[in-house]
Amino acid sequence: MIDLLEDAMFELRRLRLLHELALRGTIVEVARALSYSPSTVSQQLALLEREAGVALLEPDGRRVRLTTEGRLLAAHASRAIDLDEAVRAELSHAQHLPANVRLAVMPTAAEALVPRALTLLSEHMPGLRVEMVELAPEHGLFELQAHGFDLVVAEQYPGHTRELRDGIDRTLLGHDPIRLAVPPSSRATQLGDLREAAWAMEPQGAAVRQWAVQQCRAAGFEPDVRFDATDLVAHARLVAAGHAAAMLPDLVWTGGRDSVRLLELPGNPVREIFAATRTSSRDNPAVQAVLGALTDALSAHVPR
Structure with missing residues (x-):
């Protein structure tokens, strides 16, 4: 369960992949959108599962779908990506960067x-x-x-x-x-x-x-x-x-x-x-x- 993962540290790049999968539905579409290979996307999501300690994906025919825990973490990933974007914008503005x-x-x-x-x-x-x-x-x-x-x-x-x-x-x-x-x-x-x-x-x-x-x-x-x-x-x-x-x-x-x-x-x-x-x-x-x-x-x- 996600509530047992208080000490887990998640890499934002992998959270972004999970967020993209929640939106686009297939690993192939995620890979196409982010200019990765499907195998790279799969490998990174497998690493994210190990970090989480729970199954985030499950088979759905020849594809995969998010588990309940996967959907929950994807929702958190969306908020983390938004926060990262907002912080970067504030820092750039404070430093007068282009x-x-x-x-x-x-x-x-x-x-x-x-x-x-x-x-x-x-x-x-x-x-x-x-x-x-x-x-x-x-x-x-x-x-x-x-x-x-x-x-x-x-x-x-x-x-x-x-x-x-x-x-x-x-x-x-x-x-x-x-x-x-x-x-x-x-x-x-x-x-x-x-x-x-x-x-x-x-x-x-x-x-x-x-x-x-x-x-x-x-x-x-x-x-x-x-x-x-x-x-x-x-x-x-x-x-x-x-x-x-x-x-x-x-x-x-x-x-x-x-x-x-x-x-x-x-x-x-x-x-x-x-x-x-x-x-x-x-x-x-x-x-x-x-x-x-x-x-x-x-x-x-x-x-x-």
């Missing part, structure tokens, strides 16, 4: 918000290093919990709340109106006029796809979705070329929107743009600076 913030952002934020935010940060916090990866929100939010990123910019559409995760805080950056984009030659004046149109939407399974289809059904028709693409700029270009209609947020129009005609959707819907951080990063000055810059960048965004 800070580094890792971002995962959705494509529209990468184009419309990050450049402006970086400009603001270069003026007010010039020593800050920011690294960015463009990633779908669901993947970014998962990797945030796994400590792959420090901050994630994501969105949620009306009626679709993203999964809430333990140890993750959300900060609302602002709202992004969603409008109906049609080719300049289209005679449509409302959504119901587009029952015969071809549509560009995000792939099946995406929350925004479900939301957009429901808007069409509420208008009395099933959309003819001919173009699946995660890149909303591709949607905009299909519309501009006269091949599709699409429901697009205003952040898409960073480079201008003269090539399409925009119509209001029923109810004037907006999507929420939010930033997610780990609770352990709440007091990290570098993370807070990036949050502030992203908020300012969104408030300053006015599509031309």
Whole structure:
């Protein structure tokens, strides 16, 4: 039992592997995420079991799963990793060492918000290093919990709340109106006029796809979705070329929107743009600076 291990000393690197296994489910996925070999992961977890003095893993077909004690230690591991991160951030700040913030952002934020935010940060916090990866929100939010990123910019559409995760805080950056984009030659004046149109939407399974289809059904028709693409700029270009209609947020129009005609959707819907951080990063000055810059960048965004 874990309560008999008061004198046990655990290496944080091994606790990190157990934490990753609790999140990702398989040793192969842990190895892939951390750039280890599966055999190295297995060996380190075996050493952690010896340190703990109890079985942390048990066979599950051709895989392994955490025992009750393994799940308990994984929960403690998560807290230990968070504490280590918070202490390192405080010490770096106290010594005025260069800070580094890792971002995962959705494509529209990468184009419309990050450049402006970086400009603001270069003026007010010039020593800050920011690294960015463009990633779908669901993947970014998962990797945030796994400590792959420090901050994630994501969105949620009306009626679709993203999964809430333990140890993750959300900060609302602002709202992004969603409008109906049609080719300049289209005679449509409302959504119901587009029952015969071809549509560009995000792939099946995406929350925004479900939301957009429901808007069409509420208008009395099933959309003819001919173009699946995660890149909303591709949607905009299909519309501009006269091949599709699409429901697009205003952040898409960073480079201008003269090539399409925009119509209001029923109810004037907006999507929420939010930033997610780990609770352990709440007091990290570098993370807070990036949050502030992203908020300012969104408030300053006015599509031309």
